Amino acid sequence: MTDVHPDDGQLLALALDEADGGSRDSTLQHLTSCHRCRGEYDALSATVEQTLAAAPSVEPSPGFDARVLGAMGLDPTGPVKVSERSRRVRPGRHRWQLVAASVAAGLAVGVGGSYAVSQLDDTPQQSTLAEDRSLLETPDGDRVGSVTRTLMDGEPVYVVTVTTGPVGMNYLCLLRLEDGKQIEVADWVLHSERGETWVIDVPAQDVSELVMVANGGAGPVWSTARL
Amino acid sequence: MGVLSLADRAADVALVEGLAVDDQLAAVAFVRRFQSAVFGLAVSITRDTGLAEDVSQEVFVRAWRAAGSYDRRKASVLTWLLTITRNAAIDVVRTRRPIAVEDELLDALILGTLSGSDVEDVTLLRVESDLARARLRLLPPEQARAVVLAVIGGCTASEVSSRENIPLGTAKTRIRNGLIKLRAAMKEEETSD
Numbered sequence: 001m002t003d004v005h006p007d008d009g010q011l012l013a014l015a016l017d018e019a020d021g022g023s024r025d026s027t028l029q030h031l032t033s034c035h036r037c038r039g040e041y042d043a044l045s046a047t048v049e050q051t052l053a054a055a056p057s058v059e060p061s062p063g064f065d066a067r068v069l070g071a072m073g074l075d076p077t078g079p080v081k082v083s084e085r086s087r088r089v090r091p092g093r094h095r096w097q098l099v100a101a102s103v104a105a106g107l108a109v110g111v112g113g114s115y116a117v118s119q120l121d122d123t124p125q126q127s128t129l130a131e132d133r134s135l136l137e138t139p140d141g142d143r144v145g146s147v148t149r150t151l152m153d154g155e156p157v158y159v160v161t162v163t164t165g166p167v168g169m170n171y172l173c174l175l176r177l178e179d180g181k182q183i184e185v186a187d188w189v190l191h192s193e194r195g196e197t198w199v200i201d202v203p204a205q206d207v208s209e210l211v212m213v214a215n216g217g218a219g220p221v222w223s224t225a226r227l
Numbered sequence: 228m229g230v231l232s233l234a235d236r237a238a239d240v241a242l243v244e245g246l247a248v249d250d251q252l253a254a255v256a257f258v259r260r261f262q263s264a265v266f267g268l269a270v271s272i273t274r275d276t277g278l279a280e281d282v283s284q285e286v287f288v289r290a291w292r293a294a295g296s297y298d299r300r301k302a303s304v305l306t307w308l309l310t311i312t313r314n315a316a317i318d319v320v321r322t323r324r325p326i327a328v329e330d331e332l333l334d335a336l337i338l339g340t341l342s343g344s345d346v347e348d349v350t351l352l353r354v355e356s357d358l359a360r361a362r363l364r365l366l367p368p369e370q371a372r373a374v375v376l377a378v379i380g381g382c383t384a385s386e387v388s389s390r391e392n393i394p395l396g397t398a399k400t401r402i403r404n405g406l407i408k409l410r411a412a413m414k415e416e417e418t419s420d
Contacts, residue, residue: 008399008403009384009399009403012384012399012402012403012406013384015406016377016378016383016384016402017313017314017317018317018383018384043410044403044406044410046410047406047407047409047410047413048378048406049302049306049309049310050302050306050359050409050413051359051362051363051374051378051379051406051409052268052306052309052310052312052313052359052378052379053264053305053306053309053355053356053358053359054340054341054356054359054360054362054363054375054379055264055267055268055271055309055340055356055379056267056271056336056339056340057263057264057266057267057356058263058266058267058270059262059263059266060262060263060266060276060279060280060283061276061280064262064266064280064283064284065255065258065259065262067284068258068262068283068284068287068288069254069255069258071284071287071288072254072287072288072291074249074251074254074255
């Protein structure tokens with residue numbers, strides 16, 4: 001056993017997976033033979049792990065489960081089978097290097113209650129999600145995002161995800177109601193070319209369409225989603 | 228506040244056991260049951276949904292590979308899976324680029340984590356999440372924020388220091404003291420069960 005015990009900061013860094021190479025190796029070496037430090041580290045590490053469940057649940061994009069099952073070599077729509085694990089394709093870590101465009105989570109500051117993206121219904125049935133999801137399209141028919149109706153804290157919300165659009169543009173978000181009226185629900189700026197996601201409360205009235213109007217509402221209509 | 232029922236825990240474990248023997252139905256149920264939790268943590272750390280989906284996919288593949296070695300005595304399935312997620316997400320983010328410490332996104336993360344539950348049905352996931360959030364809300368706000376940033380946001384102590392505009396030593400102290408209090412709360416739950 002090394003004579004010098006790691007300090008609190010070193011144990012914390014190791015438990016949080018932020019220790020650098022040299023410190024990490026020496027601390028791990030020490031822990032193999034020092035029961036006192038090992039106990040303290042195990043307690044910190046277990047606490048970190050058990051706190052992870054507090055993370056907000058967020059529904060991934062449609063088809064995510066199928067992609068995962070495909071990566072496992074399983075066909076989610078195919079017949080139930082028990083296959084040989086060794087026959088499956090197993091992508092390596094280099095898969096991550098291939099990631100290109102992506103969408104960043106964002107924050108909405110709107111009227112009538114809007115939230116940062118973070119807490120979505122984790123209903124496991126994909127078909128249910130698909131039924132509640134509408135495409136956000138430009139007048140030219142380009143798909144620029146989606147609007148999903150889901151639940152947050154038991155209350156219905158629309159999750160508005162913009163996957164592409166002019167950065168820096170200010171959008172006024174309107175909800176058109178079945179009775180022909182419309183209400184302004186939020187005023188957003190797209191900060192990243194990778195897109196953003198916002199959450200807005202579903203009003204009591206029946207809604208027919210969500211409209212994003214460019215230039216803070218001065219127009220033109222940038223995109224719409226039939227709800 | 229509910230407790231973790233044996234039936235719920237057994238259901239999750241059964242899915243892992245099915246995954247370990249390549250049962251296709253179990254694999255489908257496993258992914259659909261946990262995908263929101265995994266993706267939620269991945270996006271909290273990466274702050275990038277595209278990258279988070281890639282990380283999440285890798286997490287499920289890792290879990291599938293390791294399903295045979297899952298030990299129910301060490302951790303619940305959710306905790307096991309989220310630990311894999313945190314490691315994978317931090318691994319990717321720290322090798323790709325410095326983590327951006329966007330105020331709005333991290334504020335959103337703190338708000339989302341410390342607020343109420345986010346699922347409708349009464350499941351094991353909901354109970355575990357509720358318990359974890361309830362413990363966090365027991366902490367002094369500055370400690371809760373530091374713990375959320377470090378544990379769920381994947382921020383280093385240095386990034387917490389920068390984000391909270393406090394000295395590095397203070398950031399470390401808040402994180403550590405917060406974790407110690409959380410540990411004490413967990414022990415109290417264990418003794419009261």
